[in-house]
Amino acid sequence: MIRAPAGAIVDSASSPRQYKRSRFHLSLSTRRSLQGYMFILPWVLGFCFFLAWPLVRSFILSFHELEAVNINNVKWVGIDNYRQAFFVDPQFFPILVEQIKQTFVNTPAILIFSLFVGMLANQKLHGITAFRGIFFLPVVIGSAQVIQDLFSQGVGANTFAGNADVAGFLFQLLGPTWSGNVIAVLGRMSLVLWASGVQILIFMAGLKSIGSTYYEAGRIDGATDWELFWKITVPLISPFVLLNIIYTVVDTFTNSFSVQGVVSQVTGAVTEKTGTTVLQYIQTTAFSGQFRLGYAAALGWIYFLIMFVVLMVVIWFMSGKIYYAGDR
8 A cells, every 4th residue: 555645545556657667677687688689789680681681692502503694594503512612622621721720820819919908008197098099090091902012012020020130030049940930920910910909999998897996905915916917807807808709700710811921941031921811712713714603602601600610619618717797
């Protein structure tokens, strides 16, 4: 029973306001889920209207082969396109293996560099805004063509290790095999710098979400900076680490530019070697020369499935290592 302001007795069951409130009450987890759905709704609508049918059409086309330039004039070949990709085509499989290798090498380097720069950019120092802008600038102006033009002008392993004769020093100190690996890492830093802008922003957002009380409590207990990093910082930014891993893997798989530093086994000189990516090979197969859209579609689906499997393995491996501070 509810007592009205004028002293009248009103039955709570008959109150429309109380009934409406109890009927439409949502829990905190439900409200958070709805907020998440609202954020992904634009992407879902865009996918349904612009990407769903082309993907279905591409999958159907992967089991056919064009008999003419007309896209509707196709011939059923079954799984021959997929069989040819692995057992007949001498170029696709080596390019695919090299792309996967580059992904597993670049991803840890990009994550470590991004976390390091993100922690530096999270400090309260004079000129820190310009520092942040410098590292995000490659995201604004960067593209495969821009990076390729820069590397053609000498940016990369030649600039990073060749001009200071670092390559010759390492060649004499470590020999041809080990010096080649070290120079490859140094030359890769140019690409790591260009590919780390978004990851730096994500890590900065994660670092800013950590309250200062955690670090104050840790220092009161006598924890060192190294212990604070591994016991407070890393667990609390673990969701952002997973997000960056997924983003970096997808970005590396879909990158249409690949370059490596090659060290001469005799002189130790560093040269640039531009490789062909899987996406470039698929584009060349589809639109250059033979116009093999069916085979190119099969290559695209093979590449997509491999990338999907890699992402599922990453998510499965990281699922037990992610700490969500809001969980109860």
